[in-house]
Amino acid sequence: MAGKSSKVTEVLEIDIDAIRAREKEVAQETDQSIMDRLRERFQILDDMTLAVKKGDVRAMIVSGPPGVGKSYGVETVLEKSDIFNKLAEKKPKYEVVKGAMSAIGLYRKLYEYSAPGNVVVFDDCDSILMEDLSLNILKGALDSSSRRFISWNTDSRVLRNEGVPDRFEFKGAAIFITNIKFEHVRSKKLRDHLDALESRCHYIDLQMDTPREKILRIKQIITDGMLDRYEFEQPEAVRDELVSFIDENQNKLRELSLRMVLKLADLRKSFPANWQATARTTCMKRS
Numbered sequence: 001m002a003g004k005s006s007k008v009t010e011v012l013e014i015d016i017d018a019i020r021a022r023e024k025e026v027a028q029e030t031d032q033s034i035m036d037r038l039r040e041r042f043q044i045l046d047d048m049t050l051a052v053k054k055g056d057v058r059a060m061i062v063s064g065p066p067g068v069g070k071s072y073g074v075e076t077v078l079e080k081s082d083i084f085n086k087l088a089e090k091k092p093k094y095e096v097v098k099g100a101m102s103a104i105g106l107y108r109k110l111y112e113y114s115a116p117g118n119v120v121v122f123d124d125c126d127s128i129l130m131e132d133l134s135l136n137i138l139k140g141a142l143d144s145s146s147r148r149f150i151s152w153n154t155d156s157r158v159l160r161n162e163g164v165p166d167r168f169e170f171k172g173a174a175i176f177i178t179n180i181k182f183e184h185v186r187s188k189k190l191r192d193h194l195d196a197l198e199s200r201c202h203y204i205d206l207q208m209d210t211p212r213e214k215i216l217r218i219k220q221i222i223t224d225g226m227l228d229r230y231e232f233e234q235p236e237a238v239r240d241e242l243v244s245f246i247d248e249n250q251n252k253l254r255e256l257s258l259r260m261v262l263k264l265a266d267l268r269k270s271f272p273a274n275w276q277a278t279a280r281t282t283c284m285k286r287s
């Protein structure tokens with residue numbers, strides 16, 4: 001386990017100086033220009049996801065802080081673009097894989113989605129970005145050569161039983177969604193590995209390192225109608241109430257994210273009279 005925890009430290013070690021420098025830059029910008037920039041980035045995420053689905057782009061890495069809408073963006077576009085398959089009750093041509101995955105699991109998944117037009121999304125599957133064997137498989141799958149073959153070099157009964165060959169051509173595409181900011185990773189070995197992967201992929205960094213950017217993004221998505229499904233009686237008043245609460249308590253909330261907005265909206269819906277007291281207990285850090 002010691003090895004494992006040291007790997008986690010290598011990844012989580014973020015560059016505080018870089019974030020401070022970023023805060024200074026952001027302080028120079030107007031709210032509007034930050035919101036325009038964020039809107040544009042998420043539009044690029046949608047456009048690129050579509051390009052991956054069409055097969056024009058074979059691999060993309062999406063990095064950004066928790067709860068800002070990375071998975072939502074990618075999944076919404078893939079779902080829409082696969083609608084005809086869904087209506088025909090056919091197996092979707094994409095899959096979102098979440099959580100830990102072994103190297104052999106990765107190999108099998110790439111085989112399953114190896115046909116042209118298929119997309120595998122590895123969402124928060126950081127274990128495959130940390131592990132030599134998995135990374136080598138990915139490097140083969142995403143190489144820029146015109147034909148990309150992947151092989152499994154040791155005899156495996158599991159693969160044999162499932163009819164998975166020990167070598168195949170990968171013609172599909174892949175998307176990686178992660179909280180890891182690649183350039184902030186300090187470990188040289190890991191950095192080299194990730195650089196090799198990055199060089200094979202388009203990289204979208206949904207920069208939102210500062211609280212100010214996060215709050216503006218929250219306001220933007222609420223204005224777009226994120227809370228409509230709650231059907232509050234006075235939607236605009238509730239919207240203002242929630243936004244003010246987030247604004248006033250930005251330093252105390254456990255996380256500044258769209259996920260936090262939903263938590264607070266849930267509370268507002270369940271306990272209209274005293275939701276703030278509940279939120280103080282469940283959504284805030286202990287001071």
Ligand SMILES: Nc1ncnc2c1ncn2[C@@H]1O[C@H](COP(=O)(O)OP(=O)(O)OP(=O)(O)O)[C@@H](O)[C@H]1O
Nearest residue numbers: 065066067068069070071072073179221226258259
């Ligand atoms: N544009 C949007 N409109 C409405 N709801 C959204 C939007 N973007 C995100 N959400 C909602 O906000 C929540 C957080 O979004 P999401 O799960 O995509 O975050 P994430 O960036 O993938 O976070 P993590 O890194 O923790 O996985 C989800 O419940 C999602 O449905």
Ligand SMILES: [Mg+2]
Nearest residue numbers: 070071072123
């Ligand atoms: Mg996610």
